[in-house]
Amino acid sequence: MDERIAKQIAFALELDKEKSVFRQTHLSGHGRNENDAEHAWHMAIMAYLLKEYSNEPVDIARVMIMCLIHDVVEIDAGDTYAYDAEGLATQKAREDAAKERIFSLLPEDQKAEFTAIFDEFEANETAEAKFAHSMDNFQPLILNNSNGGGDWKEHSVTAKKVYGRQSKTKEGSEKLYEITDKIIQENIRKGSLPEG
Numbered sequence: 001m002d003e004r005i006a007k008q009i010a011f012a013l014e015l016d017k018e019k020s021v022f023r024q025t026h027l028s029g030h031g032r033n034e035n036d037a038e039h040a041w042h043m044a045i046m047a048y049l050l051k052e053y054s055n056e057p058v059d060i061a062r063v064m065i066m067c068l069i070h071d072v073v074e075i076d077a078g079d080t081y082a083y084d085a086e087g088l089a090t091q092k093a094r095e096d097a098a099k100e101r102i103f104s105l106l107p108e109d110q111k112a113e114f115t116a117i118f119d120e121f122e123a124n125e126t127a128e129a130k131f132a133h134s135m136d137n138f139q140p141l142i143l144n145n146s147n148g149g150g151d152w153k154e155h156s157v158t159a160k161k162v163y164g165r166q167s168k169t170k171e172g173s174e175k176l177y178e179i180t181d182k183i184i185q186e187n188i189r190k191g192s193l194p195e196g
Helices: 003-020 036-049 060-069 085-103 108-123 127-146 150-154 159-172 174-190
Strands: 022-026 033-035
Touching: 003 033, 003 036, 022 036, 022 127, 022 150, 033 036, 036 060, 036 127, 060 108, 060 127, 085 108, 108 127, 127 150, 127 159, 127 174, 159 174
Parallel strands: none
Antiparallel strands: 022 033
16 A cells, blocks of 8 residues: 555544544434534535525535534544633644644645645635534534523523624524524523523
């Protein structure tokens, strides 16, 4: 086996570890906690399905690859819960170190390509990154809503915090943000989300 394909296979095997990184969000219907690979797959499919609601035209293939690799760094860095202030303070440093190690498994040209896509997502400046962030926010929101807001209740999350996180949804999709607002308001009425 030549060195290039050996590196690509090593990276593919490393990606399998993403299936063992569990998130705070539960699967719909009060299922178990979802893992990072499931989250990424679900986001990518949703991006394709909902692409007509992007605020701007997007290269949907680029959005989908962003969705698929945006949490690969959590293989080393672990999942940082969206509302964990302490974890968020160290998230970038942990993820930067993980990005370097994991993408370095690839041949140099693919390392550069994957790093650029990951960094584009993180910078959240392009239409593709903004729409991918909409998926990153909207996907757990609809799962949590399907579970009666259980994850919010479990972690004592307030509506104010959810609105703060969902501000990036609006940058990528006004339409999905309208739905997000309705979901948040419904959960406030039901008592799943204190206004805070």
